[in-house]
Amino acid sequence: MSVQDTLTRWRYRYVPDHVLGELLSKNWIDNVIPFFMLVGSIAVFGSIVPGFFEPFTLSDSTRQLAEVGFVAMGMAIVMLAGGIDLSVGSVFAIGNFLTLALINLLGWPVFVTLPVVLAACAAIGLVNGLLIGFLRLRAFLTTLVTLIIFRSAADLLVLTYGTRLATGGASSPLWDYLAYGDVYGMPVSCLVVLVVAIILHVMLTRSRFGWHLLAVGGSRRSAHNAGIKVRRTVCLTYVLSSTLTGLGSFFYAARIGSAASDAGLGMEVLVLTAVVLGGNSLGGGRGSVAKALMGTVIVLTLTNSLISLGLQSGASTLVLAVALLIGVAIDVKWLKNRHKVISSVYVSPAYFSMPTCPPTDPDSGSPYAQNDRLKDVELIGLGELDGPEDVIFDRDDNLYTGSRHGDVIRFLAPDYKKRELFAHIGGQTLGFAFDRNDHLNVCVGGMGLYKVLPDGEVVRQTDETNRSLWSIIDDSRMRLADDLDIAPDGRIFFSEATIRYDIAEWATDSVETRGNGRIVCYDPRSGKTRTVLQNLVFPNGVCIANDGQSFFFAETWAARISRYWFDGPRKGKLEVVIPDLPGLPDNINRASDGTYWCALMGMRAPVVDMALRMPGFRRRMAMRVAHDEWMYPNINAGCIIRFDDNGTVLESYWDAGGVNHPQTTSMREHKGWLYIGGVHNNRIGRLRLPDADPNWTSNDSYWGSRK
């Protein structure tokens, strides 16, 4: 290995390139821009505005922040559901007036006033909600009109009662505490806003209503078609918005104590700016209350600081407008180009050095020497199948296979002419194994590990494992569980080929050839799922060895087969048994004579082997070349090999013409026949094995003969 190779290897081992793409693909990355704006504005103004960081100023500034924050959160919720509420400023004025009227004029206690004000504001919001939610009026126009109506109503109230309010001014300790009190230095209103924010956040992200709301905002039509009560959900967002506005106005009334008609005037613009600057999008579906609060802090910091700097009147409006323009421009451009950016940086190739490729020439004398032994297979279900990745038999000799459509298909013994749908699972069915109770265990791409009972009922076994500590991607979720086998004690070991790609783009993982995969163990006795082995290069075919204490597994892109002991004296040991296959191994299964079958789904090529040592080259390819033009390894070969416990390859079966089996991903020996499947095939082949035990079945081999 040359020095340069070594350097490349170290460079790609220790610089985590893949992290960037993973970070960008996270949903919370949208928060980064507003967050830096927040930090930036606080840093800039904190340094030039005198007294900005004094505890007194900070704690008192947050009172105003809290009041606007309530309104902004309400606006964010409405916008999340795809609407807009321009009437918040007017509702704020009404809430402010009501609070003062009840407390100053009627002398009601605070604890009675608060619920009454909130209920009144909710009722006002209900007007918006009924009109927009149930009558399906346009949100923008409707709230525009209600803005004018409510504002006039508030003005009318102030005109009628304003003079009496102006001379009033009841005061109680609780009322003063709400206005100027604090809890450990934190203003009461600020504390309340944080509590409400947490409640709202949990509601949005964890509750049924929140999910419905986001669904409606994300795609109203789909939400409607999925049976979500769109109208009710939309209506409730306006009620929530007005109620939150009422809460804000309650604290405002406590602090300012004035029924001046400029309360909440122009607030809709301020709040809209805040919410959008925080990163909530106008179309709905994207955003959070945290973003709304961040935006509020940015906007208020900007405006207050500019006034504090003593600039002429227009300055704060000017800066706010520029901030809004920049914020939205960034948001628009980011939304538009996000996928481009992610797709060009997400694929992150790693260094991998392939061992020498053994010869496969027909006359080379190697066990891999090409032949045409698969030419004479009998075909089952030709043209009726789409992607039979794996094949398996029950004790009554019926054949089961999977499909791209998420089905388990059964061909009935003895001639396998009659086909029936055994179960529908939903995700692509990849690996099969029967357990001791004759239940069919299935690895389902994108879903996890499932079980089908003899009557066809589908039961989920596991779809998540322990999350690793430092992973950015949520690797607790199963993205691509692909093959499994069951230990004598019932534990299920299954491979997950990659945690970085979904089933639809599994081949892209070959461009990376990093250890993105893992082997996971599910224990049905405890119901626990744990990751056993990590950082495997596209682990695939898992097969429990005949000793019952270890399993073989293939690492496809690495072209090798390894063995791991999970029990017995060698427990915990991992050993590469075949380091240098000529092709890319897939499923492994037991053979009748105590050896193992392995399917090679593609062949290695010198240029690909070389490219694997040149990650920079593959990276440039992924960034600059169209997806369709990328260099992938060959995955169009039909070859099955047989090896023993020591890793000695005994023989191979080739489909030289590639007619019957352009790709083999699995094979299963059953009663003297070898059944062959391929994930891109439209058939299952079966080949007579003249030397095999005509009564051997894998069920007997694993669980003993029943008779």
Added chain:
Amino acid sequence: METVTAPGASKVSVKITQEWIVFALAVVIFALFSLILRGFATVDNMLALVRNVSILGILSVGMALSILGRGIDLSIVATMAVSVAWMILMLGEGVAPPTAFALALAFVVLVGAANGFLVAYVEIPAVFTTLAMGGLVYGLGRFAMISVDIVNLPPGQDWLRGFGSGTLAGIPAPVIVFAVVCVVAYLFLSYAKAGRFVYALGDNPAAARISGVPVRPLIVLQYVIAALIAFCAGLVMTANVDSMNTRIVNSTLVYDVILVVVLGGIGLGGGKGGIRNVVVGTLLIGILLNGMTIMNIPFLMQNIIKGIILLAAIVADTLLNPRDEQTSQQGDI
């Protein structure tokens, strides 16, 4: 030669549109007021009626243009206030009227072009662009150009006062300006190539673009025209009250303008409607305000009644032309 009729066109179907509802409403209210209110149906009052809403009407024409092209111009009031205030401030400082006028006009064109550029080329949604530009223009104006809220029109300058207090054949100048703006806008939309393209743009921007319509320059043009119309309205307003109050930016005037446009039946989705709709919307508001004035209803109460009638019009439109869950556009608020 045989004329080919489309299958649906043979049947004359009277589609009840919002324009018709509003027009009918206007007629009914007009008839009602004529009957019960003394002094309503007189020529004098009719002129006063139109005169009182002429500024609103002029602004609505500008707004209508931007909405027809699937945009919206929330900066229209700020543009109006700041450009005209700046102009009369310059006049007060002794700048020659042609120079002051040209500078203000240049400023207005600049603002319109900036709006158009941000919408067309930076692709910021029109609502945000113009909302922010409104703030920007007002902020810039108050920060760098005009140090006071209210600028008074200096003595003299009769050419400018003529826009407000002049009459032509007994018709007040604001009404004439409104009429001229309407006619020019109508001719532009109906006969100019760019005007027809505005409809194409509003109907389906992507299709317009594929068909070879220069969509981006067209958007810029649309906002420049809207800004110029705003300038017109500003001249009339200044001439009316001898001053320009920049704080009008913070009032609900821009919302009133949108309501007139939408009330007349121009959909916010763009591409539907014309100047006729603006006139109908303006007239309804004018009749309402005038009637309520005669009925001695307080100013704030008038606002509430106006709002409720607008709301009723929108509700009626929605009930008669319900939106379909399956075909409504995402993000169409």
Added chain:
Amino acid sequence: MKGIRKMLAAAVAVAALAGGSVARAEPYDDGVNQRAYTAMKGKKVAFVPLSMGFDLTQGWAAAMKVQADAMGYELIIRDPNWSTDAGAQQITQLISQKPDIIVVHNPDRNAYARLLKRVQGQGIKVLQVNLKSETTTEAFVGVDWYKIGEHQANSVVEACKGKSGKVAIMQGRVTDPANFITVQAVKDVFAKHPEIQVVSDQSSEWDATKAQGIAATALKQNPDMCGIVGLWDNMDVGTAAAIREAGLTGKVFLSSSGGGRKQADCDMVESGTFDEVVIYDVARQGRDLNAAIAFLLQQDGEAKVNPFALITPLKVVTKANLKPNSCWQMEQIPDLVQ
């Protein structure tokens, strides 16, 4: 050598003279003047107006700047641009900067009432200008709004003699203290005159365009109206425009009030837009403000000051008594104050 020394001494002497009497090496002390200089030097005075966008506040600020520059204290201006909330926020933030005096221009009677108590609690003196809050603080400089109202109402009553007796009141913002007191005075006067009938009494939020709409409405309903009491010159430009539009100039007596800026008041009287303006001279108020500030700055920090008020005398300007110097212009303010 000696020559150089002499020259240096001469230079120092010239510099000292150029620096003015305050900076003289051995200043003359009459027992009070030096005390006053040192008491004011380096102090901080903050000014929170309604907005810096109109003549009153700009005039006051210009006047206060003159004394601040002369006496070497700092004048901080925080412009909330008509937002009560922003104003409250600015006062809150000022507390931590510990200015010696905050000059507050209240938007209404309640808005800053509790805040001002807090400000005083921090040992900062509060000087209220023109509009007084519910909270009484150390000093108040401004007009007696009740007197303005009385005068305006009486003028209108006078003008309405032998006419319909229908009048209108054009209010600004109802919760505004100035508005509140003036309207009370106007109503008190009208109550004594049964022939006067108030046909319109509405609020226009200090906005000329709104005022125009309201006045136009009122005039259309009552073309025989004989007088309007307007509460602020800048707003009443709109009221006057409505009168002019209705063709009633000269027939409807319009009384307004304002700070006496030439363009806003005297020019308007001259052109017949207003029939009379009650002026509270901003230049005079500026001098009063400076006096109050100087007085407050010379008090010991902790000593309690008895609340005091400097009431601005009123000046009524009509076409009959209009003189070239009845009003002021912004650029004259420094000269008028010095």
